[in-house]
Amino acid sequence: MSLQKYIDDNGLNAKIIPIDAPTSTVEESAKALGCYPENIVKSIVVTDKMGQFYLVILQGDRKIKTSKLKKVLLVKDVKLASPEEVKTQTGYQVGDVPPIGVELSVVMDELVLNQKMVYAGGGAPQKNLFISIDELLDSTNPLIVDISIPV
Numbered sequence: 591m592s593l594q595k596y597i598d599d600n601g602l603n604a605k606i607i608p609i610d611a612p613t614s615t616v617e618e619s620a621k622a623l624g625c626y627p628e629n630i631v632k633s634i635v636v637t638d639k640m641g642q643f644y645l646v647i648l649q650g651d652r653k654i655k656t657s658k659l660k661k662v663l664l665v666k667d668v669k670l671a672s673p674e675e676v677k678t679q680t681g682y683q684v685g686d687v688p689p690i691g692v693e694l695s696v697v698m699d700e701l702v703l704n705q706k707m708v709y710a711g712g713g714a715p716q717k718n719l720f721i722s723i724d725e726l727l728d729s730t731n732p733l734i735v736d737i738s739i740p741v
Contacts, residue, residue, distance in 0.1 A: 646697050
């Protein structure tokens with residue numbers, strides 16, 4: 591399902607915003623969008639040794655603290671999914687994964703709740719999703735925990 595179809599089918603106020611600039615990093619995205627890195631959320635796919643995949647959502651100025659994530663998920667190890675696994679699990683390329691409309695268990699860092707609105711992967715290169723935290727929470731039903739550290 592396309593991201594726009596998901597937005598439409600679920601009656602969300604979220605918008606997909608095209609950007610005419612490279613946005614392969616959080617810093618590039620923040621500059622192009624005129625916002626701060628903490629106003630951007632990253633959608634990162636991780637996997638455990640049992641082959642279970644999770645979507646981790648955290649602020650753009652943070653990174654996953656692996657030891658915290660392993661403790662929360664009750665697993666011995668967790669690693670980033672490969673680009674091929676990300677595409678297979680989400681239907682999107684690394685860097686374009688939106689935080690909504692993905693059929694994975696979602697773990698959200700608690701600091702994301704400090705924002706009212708956030709930008710996120712928009713499902714395609716040079717596209718960003720603009721969504722309220724309320725809609726993000728309603729659409730993902732995440733496990734909200736402390737799993738990040740500053741970049």
